[in-house]
């Protein structure tokens with residue numbers, strides 16, 4: 001029997017065709033929403049801003065507002081296409097993949113199988129042909145994904161059960177990345193220019209802020225623990241080195257500042273460290289992000305949790321909240337309420 005997805009399911013996975021059909025049937029048009037400066041367009045911009053800031057907090061999403069969720073996804077893609085900047089597009093795809101992965105983790109098994117098969121991974125798969133595997137894994141950083149470290153038999157690469165979710169997330173990210181940028185007319189981009197300019201300047205400000213004010217005291221306990229291990233000369237696993245490096249890069253530390261942390265190690269090797277840090281920081285074209293808390297747990301790196309950890313699902317969110325608190329600003333307490341819905345529509349950007 002075919003799997004039936006309800007509206008809430010479609011709000012979780014707005015990239016599905018069914019989601020696009022839902023908003024098409026609801027009778028709104030992209031043009032009229034833009035012309036009316038409808039708040040759903042602004043919600044699309046907020047989605048991009050969250051993606052840019054790695055604000056991976058999904059608990060407050062109101063799935064019952066399915067059309068609004070799906071349309072904000074559509075507008076986020078339109079806005080990012082007007083901006084047409086590689087880094088920003090990459091961040092939106094990562095955000096959407098994290099978001100879908102967050103919901104898939106607690107999804108009904110039949111629905112999860114359906115979504116994963118739509119994105120091109122066979123449910124419960126245990127082996128992938130080498131050619132397919134090679135295409136899937138270049139953006140996966142961990143050394144365990146390197147072909148040389150895989151169990152290969154008769155042209156098939158073995159996949160462990162606990163690797164399945166990470167593969168699905170990567171498949172969603174690369175699928176969305178392949179679709180962007182969309183071909184959006186100049187007229188539409190021009191109507192959206194106040195939003196795209198706001199996103200662009202917000203991004204620049206964020207970079208400047210982060211560069212100016214790295215605050216090691218606000219690092220999450222997991223990252224502090226890795227730094228302590230480095231300082232003590234412990235031979236840390238690749239996953240720990242990757243997580244810490246990507247974390248420091250994303251909060252705005254430059255390569256020299258990051259390498260500076262590793263110089264605390266008694267067996268510090270400058271060339272090897274520079275190479276690894278530059279690679280993770282995006283010299284090869286891909287900018288890596290640190291893993292979410294759920295992945296940190298599976299790596300055995302989620303340690304010394306404190307009260308801030310209860311509010312967040314990503315080490316970057318921890319840093320953001322704690323840094324604000326340390327500066328004396330009010331901490332952004334996640335809300336469970338969202339904007340008021342209405343009605344919307346249109347096709348499937």
Ligand code: SF4
Pocket residue numbers: 220221222223292293294296297301302303304305306309313314315318
């Ligand atoms: S909950 Fe997240 S931020 Fe806190 S220690 Fe664990 S991985 Fe780090």
